[in-house]
Amino acid sequence: MPHPQDSNNDQDIYQEHVLDHYEDPYNRGHLASATHAHDGKNPLCGDKIHVDLRLDSDGRVAEAWFDGDGCVISQASASMLLEAIEGKTIEEVEKFSAEDMLSLFGPQLTPNRQKCCLLSWKVLQGALKRPVGTEAAPSVTEDDDEVEPKTSFGGPSLEEEQ
Template structure:
């Protein structure tokens, strides 16, 4: 069984206390938001995709536990500069490895929230009014 104290490793706390690209991305091309209804964690991810199909910039905003917020920061930092295909190929298992400490199944949902939202954001372009089209991201079964 994972030790709850492992969650508070230095690199996790660094991302929680000093997150990478936390805030709003002006002139974003893609955006999606989501919430874990079981615990209330919420994340909004905004992206700017360039003409070469790369994530030129990524930002997040959110509220929630250390796991959800630190993992969002880690993910955003990891995905900048990646192609759309590389982002789509990044699995839930890789996300859990990126986070580091072993998590219980319920805590894995906190860690995977930003991953699910990022995958859906790729399919959620913003129109000129800043509104998104219908999302088409991963199904819940893809997180396992």
């Protein structure tokens, strides 16, 4: 979804390497042999990212895959990030900062667009702490205040009453 305040620098944002990662992403899909996985979304714009990782016995990222929906920036940055972290140790991935992610992406981004770019980075950090088969933790969201609490009132749902 376009951000109106970003229209004057859209040309810079959609550089060739960004479009290449969007149109032909690196390791897009699900990884059946994943050892770690996590989901995240940006509720303000609707971007969604799922990251699957296979960590080897040496503590390295043997494989990294993603899937999701969203704008060019969110999807291209996920592709760039997962390509960059394959083969790295868990410690190296944990030390990869938000500033490193923005630098990897390339073009200067407004704060709203930075959230699109950083979503995959946040999901990746969560995936490192979420082994497959363990109790799922809440998904990553851009703004935890925006997450609706799951409340049960013990009565029938609206659909059941009708």
